[in-house]
Amino acid sequence: MRIALFITCYNDTLFPETGIAVVRVLERLGHEVEFPAGQTCCGQMHYNTGYQDEALPLLPRFVQQFRSAEAVVVPSSSCVAMMREHYPAMARRLEQAGGHDGLSGDVESLLGRIYEFSELLTRRLGLSDVGAYFPHRVAYHPSCHGLRSLGLGDGPLSLLRSVRGIELADLRDAEECCGFGGTFAIKNAAVSSAMLSEKSRAVLDTGAEICTATDNSCLMQINGALHRERTGVRTMHLAEILACTQAYKNAEGPGGGFP
Amino acid sequence: MSTGTALDPRTAPPFPIAAARSLEDSQLRKNVRHATDVIQGKRARVVSEMPDWEALRISGEAIRRHTMKHLDEYLRQFEENCARAGGVVHWARDGAEARALVIRLVEEAVENEGPHNSLREVLKIKSMTTEEIQLNQALESAGIRPYETDLAELIIQLGHDQPSHIVVPALHKNRQQIRELFRKEMDLPELGESPEELAEAARRFLRTRFLRVPIAISGANFLIAETGGVCIVESEGNGRMCLTLPRTLITLAGIDKVLPRFRDLEVLLQTLPRSATGERMNPYNSMWTGVQRADGPKQFHVVLLDNGRTDVLADIEARQTLHCIRCGACQNVCPVYRETGGHAYGSVYAGPIGAILTPQLQRLQHARSLPYASSLCGACYEVCPVKINIPEVLIHLRNKVVRRDTAGLRVLGNPEALAMKAASTIFRSERRFRAAQRLGRLAQRPLERKDAKGEPWVSSLPGFFGGWTATRDLRAMPKQTFREWWENRSRNNRDAKYSAEAPR
Numbered sequence: 187m188r189i190a191l192f193i194t195c196y197n198d199t200l201f202p203e204t205g206i207a208v209v210r211v212l213e214r215l216g217h218e219v220e221f222p223a224g225q226t227c228c229g230q231m232h233y234n235t236g237y238q239d240e241a242l243p244l245l246p247r248f249v250q251q252f253r254s255a256e257a258v259v260v261p262s263s264s265c266v267a268m269m270r271e272h273y274p275a276m277a278r279r280l281e282q283a284g285g286h287d288g289l290s291g292d293v294e295s296l297l298g299r300i301y302e303f304s305e306l307l308t309r310r311l312g313l314s315d316v317g318a319y320f321p322h323r324v325a326y327h328p329s330c331h332g333l334r335s336l337g338l339g340d341g342p343l344s345l346l347r348s349v350r351g352i353e354l355a356d357l358r359d360a361e362e363c364c365g366f367g368g369t370f371a372i373k374n375a376a377v378s379s380a381m382l383s384e385k386s387r388a389v390l391d392t393g394a395e396i397c398t399a400t401d402n403s404c405l406m407q408i409n410g411a412l413h414r415e416r417t418g419v420r421t422m423h424l425a426e427i428l429a430c431t432q433a434y435k436n437a438e439g440p441g442g443g444f445p
Numbered sequence: 446m447s448t449g450t451a452l453d454p455r456t457a458p459p460f461p462i463a464a465a466r467s468l469e470d471s472q473l474r475k476n477v478r479h480a481t482d483v484i485q486g487k488r489a490r491v492v493s494e495m496p497d498w499e500a501l502r503i504s505g506e507a508i509r510r511h512t513m514k515h516l517d518e519y520l521r522q523f524e525e526n527c528a529r530a531g532g533v534v535h536w537a538r539d540g541a542e543a544r545a546l547v548i549r550l551v552e553e554a555v556e557n558e559g560p561h562n563s564l565r566e567v568l569k570i571k572s573m574t575t576e577e578i579q580l581n582q583a584l585e586s587a588g589i590r591p592y593e594t595d596l597a598e599l600i601i602q603l604g605h606d607q608p609s610h611i612v613v614p615a616l617h618k619n620r621q622q623i624r625e626l627f628r629k630e631m632d633l634p635e636l637g638e639s640p641e642e643l644a645e646a647a648r649r650f651l652r653t654r655f656l657r658v659p660i661a662i663s664g665a666n667f668l669i670a671e672t673g674g675v676c677i678v679e680s681e682g683n684g685r686m687c688l689t690l691p692r693t694l695i696t697l698a699g700i701d702k703v704l705p706r707f708r709d710l711e712v713l714l715q716t717l718p719r720s721a722t723g724e725r726m727n728p729y730n731s732m733w734t735g736v737q738r739a740d741g742p743k744q745f746h747v748v749l750l751d752n753g754r755t756d757v758l759a760d761i762e763a764r765q766t767l768h769c770i771r772c773g774a775c776q777n778v779c780p781v782y783r784e785t786g787g788h789a790y791g792s793v794y795a796g797p798i799g800a801i802l803t804p805q806l807q808r809l810q811h812a813r814s815l816p817y818a819s820s821l822c823g824a825c826y827e828v829c830p831v832k833i834n835i836p837e838v839l840i841h842l843r844n845k846v847v848r849r850d851t852a853g854l855r856v857l858g859n860p861e862a863l864a865m866k867a868a869s870t871i872f873r874s875e876r877r878f879r880a881a882q883r884l885g886r887l888a889q890r891p892l893e894r895k896d897a898k899g900e901p902w903v904s905s906l907p908g909f910f911g912g913w914t915a916t917r918d919l920r921a922m923p924k925q926t927f928r929e930w931w932e933n934r935s936r937n938n939r940d941a942k943y944s945a946e947a948p949r
Contacts, residue, residue, distance in 0.1 A: 193927050195872065199882050200920070202927035209931075221931050227872040232865060234821060236843030240869035247873065271837075330822035363780045367820025374818060375912025376465040380784040381820070382916070410917025413902065 188218045190255035194262045195227035201402045207429035208261050222251040230268035235369045245276050249292050261303040261425050263332030263400045303425055304400050308341040314348045318428045321351030325394035329401035330363050342400055342424055355392035366407035386411040397421045451579045452607045454807050457791020459814040464789040473617050477786040480616045481777040487723025504712045506832040509768035519670040519703045526673025530735025532745040540578035543750050547695055548587045550746050554660045554693035570684040571595030572664025573611050574697050576793040592654045594683040596647050603630040609787030612721045612773035617786045661687040665698035671706045674734035678727035685729050694742035699750050701767040716830035720772035753806035762841045766801050768831045775825035797825035801838045816842035886922050893921045
C-alpha cells in the first residue's frame with residue numbers, strides 16, 4: 187500500500203526519530219511511504235487554545251496535501267483526534283464563508299483514510315506482530331486522546347505484547363492524564379506539574395526503563411520530569427519500539443540511538 | 446484552604462494563582478485525593494453492574510436536550526401545575542432579585558407565625574443554588590439566621606468555610622479536622638472521631654433546631670412540569686425533616702432543573718445516585734406537589750432563578766451545560782480537581798462542570814481563566830450521566846474568551862495572541878515553516894546544556910515558557926528535522942539508483 191505520512195509539526199521539529207521509525211516499520215512491512223512536502227500543522231494548538239480563526243486556513247492546506255493519498259498515517263493520537271472531532275465543523279464554516287465549495291465532502295472522504303499509527307497497523311492492516319525485538323521493560327501510558335477520542339483500546343498493547351524480548355509493566359492509574367494538555371502545561375504550569383508528578387511516580391514504580399505512548403506530546407511532558415530528576419528512565423514513541431529488530435537497534439537519523 | 450468570605454467569581458483570583466496556593470496545602474491534597482478515590486471506586490462498582498448504563502446515559506441526554514429545547518413551555522407548565530396544587534411560583538431574573546424575594550417570604554412567614562414565635566431563623570437543606578446567590582450572607586444581613594442541616598454544609602457553616610464540591614461540600618476536610626471543629630463549636634471537648642460519634646453530635650445539635658424553627662429553605666434536584674411537583678434526593682434524612690416539619694417551605698431552583706414528565710425520573714433517579722455517591726438509590730427520595738391539608742408545610746413557595754441561564758440557553762454550542770444534573774462525577778474523576786480541590790475555582794461550581802458553568806453565568810465578564818483550567822483529557826465527558834461534552838464546551842468558551850480579548854486594538858497588548866497569529870502565518874507556508882525551524886535551532890543555542898550523555902537539553906526558558914522549565918527539562922531541537930532527513934535519504938536513494946544504473 188502507498189501510505190502518506192503526516193508527521194505533524196512538533197514531531198517534524200522536535201521528534202524526527204519518531205517519523206524515521208514510522209518509515210522503517212512500514213517499509214519493513216512492504217509498504218511504500220510518501221511524504222507530501224507542503225505539509226505543516228493540523229491546527230490543534232490554535233483550535234484548542236481558542237484561536238479557531240487561526241486554525242481554519244490550515245485545513246484546506248492539509249486537504250490539498252493529502253487529498254489523493256490511499257491512506258494517511260499520523261504518529262500522534264491528539265492530532266488525529268483534532269481532525270476527527272473538529273475538521274467537519276471547520277470545513278462547514280469555511281464553506282459558509284465562501285470559496286471552499288466541496289470542502290466538507292473532501293474532508294469526509296479524507297477522514298476515512300486517516301489513521302493514527304497504531305490504528306493503521308491493528309485496524310487497517312490487521313496486524314499485531316510487526317516483527318519487532320526490544321529486550322527491555324516497558325510501561326505503556328494510554329494517551330487521553332488515543333484512549334477516549336480515538337478509542338484505541340487494546341490496540342497499542344497488542345502490538346507491544348507481540349514484541350520479542352519485551353517485558354510489559356502494568357502502569358498504575360494508567361488512564362489518568364499526564365498533565366500536558368498543550369498550552370495548559372504553560373498556562374497552568376503548577377497544576378500540570380502536580381499531575382505530572384503523579385504520572386512520573388507511577389512510571390518509576392513499575393521499574394520500567396522505558397515509558398511509551400502513541401503521542402509524543404505526553405512523552406515530552408513525562409520525559410521532562412524523568413530527565414529533570416535524573417531518573418535514568420526515558421520515553422520512546424510506540425513506533426520507535428516497533429522499529430527495533432534483532433538486526434536494527436540504532437537510529438540512523440537525528441535524536442540519538444535506541445537503547 | 447479555608448476562606449472566610451464567600452466564593453465569588455467576580456472577586457476570585459485567576460485559577461492558576463488560586464490553584465498554585467491550593468497545591469501547597471498537603472493536607473487538603475491528601476483529603477481530596479482520598480475522598481475522590483473512594484467515591485470514584487464506589488461509582489465504578491455500581492455503574493459496571495448496570496447492563497444498560499450506556500442506554501441510560503443516552504436517554505438522560507435526550508431528556509435533557511429535549512427539555513432545554515422547550516424550556517419556556519415546560520417552565521410555564523410547571524408554574525401552572527404547581528400553583529394548581531397550592532404552591533406559589535415566583536420568578537427571579539438574578540441573584541439580587543432572588544435574595545430579596547426569599548427574604549421577603551421569610552419575613553412574611555415569621556409574621557404569620559404570630560407573636561408566640563418571632564425568632565428570625567430558617568432551616569436550610571443543602572443547595573448549591575443558594576450558595577450561587579450567596580443567600581446565607583444576605584439572610585444574615587437581614588437579621589435572619591440560616592441553619593444548615595446537611596452534615597457537610599453544617600461543617601462548612603460552623604467552620605466559616607466554603608463548599609468545595611457540589612455533592613460533598615466538605616470533601617476537603619478529614620475526620621480529625623471535623624472533630625476539632627465540633628469540639629470547639631458544639632462545646633464537646635470529649636468528642637471522639639468515629640463516624641458514629643460525629644454523626645451523633647451533629648444529630649443532637651440539629652434536633653433542637655428542627656423542632657424549633659418553622660421555616661425551611663431548600664433547593665431542588667428536579668421540578669416536574671407535568672405535575673408541578675418537586676424532587677429532592679439525599680442521604681441523611683435531614684432534608685426530609687426540613688421538608689416535612691416546618692410550616693413554610695421556600696424552594697429556590699434554577700430554571701434548568703425542570704423535567705417534562707414524572708416518568709423521566711425513571712432514568713435520572715437511576716443515573717444520579719450511582720454517579721454522585723456510588724449508591725444504587727438515594728436513601729431519601731422526597732417528592733411533593735404543592736401543599737397537603739393533612740401533612741407537611743402549609744405555605745409552599747418556589748423561586749425560579751435565571752441568573753444567566755437564559756444566556757447559556759441562547760448559545761447553541763454551550764447549551765448542553767444546562768443539561769447538568771449536579772452529580773459531581775466529573776469533579777471526582779478530573780485530574781485537575783483531584784490536585785487542587787474545589788476552592789481554586791473561585792465558585793461553588795468547581796471542577797469541569799464549574800469550568801464551563803461559572804464563566805457563562807458570569808457572561809464571561811469574570812472567571813475567564815476557568816475554561817483553561819483543563820488538560821482536555823476527556824475523563825469528565827466519559828463519566829457524565831447525561832453525556833455533556835465538557836471538552837467541546839471548554840474549547841468553545843476559550844474561543845469566546847480569545848475573541849473578546851483580541852477584539853480590535855486589544856490584540857496589540859496581548860503577546861499570546863500575537864504569537865498565535867504569527868504561528869498561524871508560519872504554518873500557512875512550507876517555506877516559512879522551514880525558516881522558523883531553522884530560526885528555532887539558532888535561538889535555542891544559548892539555552893542548551895549538554896547532559897551526561899552529551900545530549901543537548903534546555904532546563905531554563907525565558908518568560909512565558911519558564912513555566913515549563915520550572916519543573917521539566919526540554920530536549921533541545923535535534924540538528925535535523927524529519928523533513929530534512931527525508932530529503933537527504935531520498936537524494937541518497939536517487940543517487941544510489943542513478944550510480945547503479947549509470948553505464949560504467
